[in-house]
Amino acid sequence: MRITDYSLLALSSLKYSRLRTYLTALGIAVGIAAVVLLTALGGGAQHYMMGQFSQFGANIISVAPGKTTTAGISGAILSNVRPLTIEDAESLHRLPNIITSVPAIQGNLPIERGNRTRWTSVLGINHEVPDTWAMEVGQGRFLPNEPAEQARNFVVIGDTIRRELFPYTKPLGEFLRIGGERYRVIGVMKKKGQVLGLDMDDIVYIPVYRALSLYNRDSLMEIDLRYTEGYDEEQIINNIKQRLIERHGSEDFTITSQDDIIGTLGSILGILTAVVAGLGSISLFVGGVGIFTIMSIAVNERIKEIGLLRALGASRRQVTLLFLFEAAVLSGLGGIFGMLSGFGIAWLLHYVIPALPVNIQWDYVIMAEIIAIVTGMIAGLVPATRAAKMEPVDALRSE
Structure with a gap:
């Protein structure tokens, strides 16, 4: 059998049971739409926060008085901390590759x-x-x-x-x-x-x-330093640290780079996006259960059809592939409908609430569609295997 044969047989079978097909595809569609929508909102929040930080310029290092300890107590409250002065800012300005202070x-x-x-x-x-x-x-x-x-x-x-x-x-x-x-x-x-x-x-x-x-x-309160783009940020931070230790006698200050803040924030928002994508993926599991159910029912209703296919020479492998292809088409179509719905809802929310950031995360969208198809095929594997194991004569005799 050619791929076109599998396609025609799968589509005709799904068309024959339209209501069950729609309801089962809806389970997959809801899961995909949830993944698209939640990751779009999470990605929008991440894009928004990165854009907010970038508005303050680039290649910036901040120095604040007081040494932040692992216990969460700032050294700024200790009496032996020297003030961060205008003279400190002028001294740091004279370091190599520091453009502004x-x-x-x-x-x-x-x-x-x-x-x-x-x-x-x-x-x-x-x-x-x-x-x-x-x-x-x-x-x-x-x-x-x-x-x-x-x-x-x-x-x-x-x-x-x-x-x-x-x-x-x-x-x-x-x-x-x-x-x-x-x-x-x-x-x-x-x-x-x-x-x-x-x-x-x-x-x-x-x-x-x-x-x-x-x-x-x-x-x-702080000293903001901008350094020359392309130079080693770690080396520049070390130069700042050495200069201030020379002036203060100890490390009673905290140095924070803009890249560190953006990197940490990006990691946190990335984890949150992955978490909400995982929550949306639960619906895919529910959709997989629905596919398993409809494929099991389809096997029971199409025993004579399976027997006829086997009697006409279809191998067990071909029967298995036929039912797996039906499951893949069912989940794939549900996934496409879910993607379109997710895109539509996301952009509609952004249109109604312009301040709400939306950014489609295509890697999650593609991954969700692949997972949907794989979930459908796994869910259809057991019914497909059961159908392939039927003997032609017994299948044709069934009522």
Whole structure:
């Protein structure tokens, strides 16, 4: 028998029992649709989180005060930890392959202009933020490159601050009061939106030395370093560690690379995606049970047909292959319908809820379809073997 013969016989048999065929294929379709939908949502979440991290730029290493221990206690709470200073940031800037160095400190302060007041995040940084965090100035300019202690009271504001405090006038050259001090607006950042839950448009930027004074602190929250792309990140981290140990006398700081964060996050989200795919695959098992049931019923109903095939010269192998092919076609068609349904539901959810990220994971989709076909063939193996073992005469005599 040729493959076309197997196909025609399998399709005609499935067409003869339409209701059972539809219900059995539905079990497989539900499983495939569940796998497609769940992995699409999981992959969308993973893609979204990676995109959020990449918005802060690339090739970034962060240094925070305090050594994180295995017990989960930060060394920052110990009295022998030296502050992370502006001088540390400047010293790290002089290391090989370090392009930018941004000392940073953040807090909330009242921002006043005339009779308008609002609390917002005030970030103390230096002039290298746009090159480090992949941000752009929309109007005016960013903070100038000035010695930290001589930095003037300049401020760069986010787009939300511009709209709320300067609704009818241009902000450049105007003054704001931040924490009781007077600052001149010299720039407005381009609209950036939410990044990891933080509204980047609702922030104002002032020189780091001024921020330390406003917050009455002597330690930075972190230092962000951007290094030359293509160089050995591990070697650069070792250079940073050695330099800070020389300055502090001990390793009282924590170094975190952007690649480490993205890699760890990607691994966690990848595991979650695999777990939800496994949960969806349970439906495939249910569909396999349905195929086993319908194939067993088909064998009982088609005993005379099996006897006639055997009497006409069909071998046991051919009869087995015929029933296995029916099971494969049944599960394959159910899988295709499930894939189309999963795609449709995923994109419909994304259309109705645009903020919901969707990213089709094709490796899981293809794997689920293969598993569906294999599951169907395994489920049909026992009935197919039983059909092949029937003697032609006994099969033809059956009622």
